[in-house]
Amino acid sequence: MIELRPLRQFVAVAEELHFGRAARRLLMTQPPLTQAVQALERALQVQLLQRTRRSVALTPAGEALLVQARRLLREAEALPELVRAAAAGLSGRLRLAFVSSIAYGPLPPWLSSFREHHPDVELQLREATMDVQLAALAAGDIDAGFVLHAPAAVPASLLALQVLIEPLVLALPAGHPAAVHETVRFEEVASEPLLIFPRGVAPSLFDAVLARYHAGGCAPRIAQEAIQLQTIVSLVSAGMGVAWVPASMTQLQRPGVVYRRVDPDAPQAHTSLLWREDSPVVQRFVAHVRAQLREQRQFAALEGVGSR
Incomplete structure (x- = not known):
């Protein structure tokens, strides 16, 4: 299991290609950042970065991980909003x-x-x-x-x-x-x-x-x-x-x-519209139908006034 924190740390290093700048970006010191990337490499059993005294570069494995890590982090950031939308009936399946x-x-x-x-x-x-x-x-x-x-x-x-x-x-x-x-x-x-x-x-x-x-x-x-x-x-x-x-x-x-x-x-x-459980998305649909019925009644009432 890979946690999000080491992925976030890896992405910072991969985008900065510099441990010092990545550490400052993450508001941490450089040694634990280096240790975290090394631990991620050991967990994956691959080399993610090529390091020299002057440069840091991504290996092919690092490039592949960067694409997927960015996607996972974006999805993780969006997850709370998705959950709140589902709880409110604004997303899901009907x-x-x-x-x-x-x-x-x-x-x-x-x-x-x-x-x-x-x-x-x-x-x-x-x-x-x-x-x-x-x-x-x-x-x-x-x-x-x-x-x-x-x-x-x-x-x-x-x-x-x-x-x-x-x-x-x-x-x-x-x-x-x-x-x-x-x-x-x-x-x-x-x-x-x-x-x-x-x-x-x-x-x-x-x-x-x-x-x-x-x-x-x-x-x-x-x-x-x-x-x-x-x-x-x-x-x-x-x-x-x-x-x-x-x-x-x-x-x-x-x-x-x-x-x-x-x-x-x-x-x-x-x-009649029938349902068994008041799930959030069902509640949204029922509320929508009620609103449509109110609009139809109001329109019919206006038509009746206009025809007199």
Whole structure:
């Protein structure tokens, strides 16, 4: 093991090429400096300096050590600041999962602004459904995740921040008779083949969709299940049925698909940010999302005033 002090002493001698000047630079006397360099040579079992009465020169081994010693000393000097930054959540790694629907909504600008304000935080992103995210949070494989769920259906064991409330809208084949209207009546589509995600992916939202059918006095005719919302919309474009999707998915344009609001009483979808532990970097990200939500509310309020 080589300590930093003899490396610092060696670097001073290597840069000054004079033991006396190096000793004055280090605020020490020359004899212990000479002894320290000799001890370093013995520890490394190489000659670092060629000494004569008139000059000091670096050997090839000394030149190689000088490069690495400077690097190590720079890193050692930077270490306290790096540790303080990590403790404050200004650096480190954030493993973040998300459902696809929020990627068509506010997530991209949130990530962009977070990276701008926290350039030393490494973002590792993973698209995953709620069931996968909950398992990953329990296993410690992710730090936080955006999940899609029905109202009041967040696991009580996790910390949560609600970030989005939106209605479910109906994705219809463009040629469907009900598609001529901007809003369709539930009765017009209740008997259509339904494309939906498996219940295990998002149980509360699956149950909310089925509850809407039961409230209308009918049972859904499930034609096909698919995990990803993008896949479900693609199946709609193939004419295989209709699908309930979060309103943010209307940003996903597929040929042959139109999105329509349903009246009355369309189910609501909530998106929440979930996390298990308040690590510094997670705290930073949650605070950033909260700030973005405040800005959005303020902007919406200003727009409302301006439209009056």
